[in-house]
Amino acid sequence: MADTKKFLYVNRKAPYGTIYALESLEVVLIGAAFEQDVSLAFLDDGVFQLTKGQKTDGIGMKNFSATFRALGDYDVNKFYVEKESLEERGLTEADLQEITYEDENDDWAEKPSIRFVTRAEMADIMSEQDVVLSF
Amino acid sequence: MPYDVNGTAVEHDEEGYITNLSEWTKDLAGVIAKAENIDMNEEHWEVVNFLRDYYDEYQIAPAVRVLIKAVSKSMGPEKGNNKYMYELFPYGPAKQACKIAGLPKPTGCV
Amino acid sequence: MSTLHMVNKSPFETGTLSSCLKHCKAGDAVLLIEDGVYGAIDGSSISDQVKATVGDVALYVLDGDVSARGIDAGKMVSGTKSVGYDGFVDLVAEHDRTMSWL
Numbered sequence: 001m002a003d004t005k006k007f008l009y010v011n012r013k014a015p016y017g018t019i020y021a022l023e024s025l026e027v028v029l030i031g032a033a034f035e036q037d038v039s040l041a042f043l044d045d046g047v048f049q050l051t052k053g054q055k056t057d058g059i060g061m062k063n064f065s066a067t068f069r070a071l072g073d074y075d076v077n078k079f080y081v082e083k084e085s086l087e088e089r090g091l092t093e094a095d096l097q098e099i100t101y102e103d104e105n106d107d108w109a110e111k112p113s114i115r116f117v118t119r120a121e122m123a124d125i126m127s128e129q130d131v132v133l134s135f
Numbered sequence: 136m137p138y139d140v141n142g143t144a145v146e147h148d149e150e151g152y153i154t155n156l157s158e159w160t161k162d163l164a165g166v167i168a169k170a171e172n173i174d175m176n177e178e179h180w181e182v183v184n185f186l187r188d189y190y191d192e193y194q195i196a197p198a199v200r201v202l203i204k205a206v207s208k209s210m211g212p213e214k215g216n217n218k219y220m221y222e223l224f225p226y227g228p229a230k231q232a233c234k235i236a237g238l239p240k241p242t243g244c245v
Numbered sequence: 246m247s248t249l250h251m252v253n254k255s256p257f258e259t260g261t262l263s264s265c266l267k268h269c270k271a272g273d274a275v276l277l278i279e280d281g282v283y284g285a286i287d288g289s290s291i292s293d294q295v296k297a298t299v300g301d302v303a304l305y306v307l308d309g310d311v312s313a314r315g316i317d318a319g320k321m322v323s324g325t326k327s328v329g330y331d332g333f334v335d336l337v338a339e340h341d342r343t344m345s346w347l
Contacts (some may be wrong), residue, residue: 071205
């Protein structure tokens with residue numbers, strides 16, 4: 001598609017204390033209908049959105065961490081997670097949930113959607129985009 | 136006016152989506168379907184159950200194209216296509232089937 | 246005379262928890278709620294400061310907020326106590342005053 005643009009959704013907020021994280025996810029879902037080249041960036045407190053084992057019954061909110069696992073169906077399969085942000089928060093890669101997509105160009109092989117990148121690599125990713133949406 | 140399920144009132148919004156997702160029952164699905172002029176058969180139920188499972192796992196109602204792709208994968212391409220889905224749910228699989236399944240309106244569906 | 250300090254912001258987003266810890270006196274308690282519970286994770290850039298304060302100062306987290314965020318009990322600074330809403334009320338009652346660090 002000639003008019004495809006590179007969209008980056010930048011997620012810098014923790015999931016439940018504010019509405020930013022959920023709003024970002026909703027925009028990603030709506031935006032997916034436009035079939036653009038979408039990437040998601042998780043840095044600073046945004047990395048907390050992807051932790052595994054979230055159970056929200058006690059706070060009366062929807063556990064939308066499960067919805068990230070559906071994004072592969074929406075052809076959203078580039079999740080860039082910043083390593084330094086994880087480390088500063090006492091987290092490791094193993095603390096995040098597994099998110100996969102099926103690659104239609106590779107006989108629907110299941111592949112990981114999350115890619116761990118350094119802060120410098122994240123800066124490069126940001127600089128390569130046509131449109132950046134921040135939350 | 137709320138849906139009437141054997142004498143129990145179930146509230147819905149102005150478009151007919153139920154307000155409290157936990158109030159869904161199979162009987163309620165039948166009542167909503169009737170309001171939508173749909174006579175539920177096994178094939179309708181297959182899609183409704185699929186949507187409920189999808190919501191249970193991912194906490195969203197899928198967009199139409201995602202639903203069709205996923206149905207095609209799990210039930211075969213003879214069911215995972217627009218024609219089949221719109222024959223079952225003439226006003227749109229996402230809109231009508233989600234309503235009957237007791238899910239919120241799919242995100243991005245206007 | 247003791248104070249219950251409440252922090253509801255992520256320590257990585259604002260300096261609120263750090264400032265709160267610097268203003269705690271022996272016998273006080275710090276209750277982390279909402280995004281504040283991230284401050285209890287061990288091995289983070291703020292956990293040394295938290296550990297230096299805990300002992301003389303009791304550290305509590307609200308369990309519903311911890312579960313929602315998928316924080317495992319084993320990942321929290323040792324000595325952190327978990328309370329529910331009932332324990333939250335008890336803490337407010339036990340201390341002479343409550344200070345919210347917004």
